[in-house]
Amino acid sequence: MEKVAEILVEASAQAVEPRFRALxxxxxxxxxxxxxxxxxxREAEMIITRRLRELLPVPVxxxxxxxxxxxxxxxxQNEPACWLVDPIDGTGNFVAGRPDFAVMASLVRDGQAVAAWIWHPVTRTAYSAELGAGAWRDGHRLTRTPAHPDPARWRGLAxxxxxxxxxxGLTAEPSAFGQLTEGRRAAGIEYPLIADGEMDFLFYWRTLPWDHAPGSLLVRESGGVSxxxxxxxxxxxxxxxxxxxxxxxxxxTWERTRAILLGQDDQSR
Structure with a gap:
């Protein structure tokens, strides 16, 4: 776990951070x-790919x-194990000079993420998760408490x-949710908001694997659902x-949010 975290930090320091607001x-x-x-x-992905293959020689x-x-x-789908890499999650933010971007990797076995790493270069914050072993932020275990039972108190992203x-449930007036925001344009920034207790739910449509595998494992290992x-x-x-x-x-919260989204929540009527 520590070796992969070091690879992301070093690739970020070498290829990403020197170009932030300096492209x-x-x-x-x-x-x-x-x-x-x-x-x-591209440069960060090349560095991470080479280093991960040295660590475990499976497809990247x-x-x-x-x-x-x-x-x-x-x-x-075809290999028993492979690495997933997103060298800069939130490239649009990175190009615009906004700090919401992340460097991410995960190890996938038979289609399931078994380990995940998310590095936030601007805040110097590291998240990691291992299937069945927990989720961490900078080495501290993350355990998410359940949301308040009233959806009017929930904070969500869609x-x-x-x-x-x-x-x-997204067009109803008034909304059943307390706060519904557009998001931060980077899954690697958004998923940790669940694990850290700053958001209660996230709703995505397009789910590219390099965007969602790391955060999904982080949320599940902190007590949530993806x-x-x-x-x-x-x-x-x-x-x-x-x-x-x-x-x-x-x-x-997952079940109630789904019911509200689909217009099937009797409690909200």
Whole structure:
């Protein structure tokens, strides 16, 4: 666990942090409309990939490597074990000079994340989780307490494009939730908010594995839930799989949030 954390910190120090608010002309590329990558992403991924292979010689599924060769993501289904790497989660924030970005990795076995690491370069905060062994922030065990029973006290996150008729609980007036925000544009920043007790639920639609595998394990190991809307636990599937993911600080909050989102909560009527 410590070796991987060191790899992320060192790659960040070498490739990412020197370019924060100092990107030169030509160091930002648009992979697709609105989807940015920088030389820092690519360099950090190369460093992390090499070092992780030295630690455990299994395939590495990196966000930027998959952008160049989408077939690499099949390792998540076809290989018994592989690494997942997101060299800069929140690249848009990084490019804009906003501090909400993270460097992340996870180890996946048979489609399930068994270990995860999230590094916040700006705040120098390290999160980690190991399946069945717990979640930590800077070496301190994280145990999330259940949310207040009243949804009017809950703090949640849901992207604005999900609030257009698909989910009644996101368009209801007044809202059943106490606070509903757009989010921080970086899953590696948002998931720790659940483990740290600053948020009660997160609702995502598109779930790329490098974005969600680390945080899902962190939340589960701190006492929370990360599951599809049908209740099946989150798995690190290749891009293009099932959409929709609800994350909550405890099982009861997950179930009530799902019911509210789908307009099936009798208690709110």
């Amino acid at each position: 030169a002309a030509g160091e930002v590329i648009e992979k697709a409309p609105g989807d940015l990558v920088t030389v820092a992403d 599924v990196g966000e930027e490597a998959v952008a160049a060769d989408p077939g690499l993501a099949r390792a998540l 992207k604005s494009y999900l609030r257009v008729g698909r989910f009644p 599951a599809r809307l049908d209740g099946s636990p989150y798995r690190a599937d290749p891009p293009g799989g099932e959409d929709g993911l609800l994350v909550a600080c405890d099982q009861q």
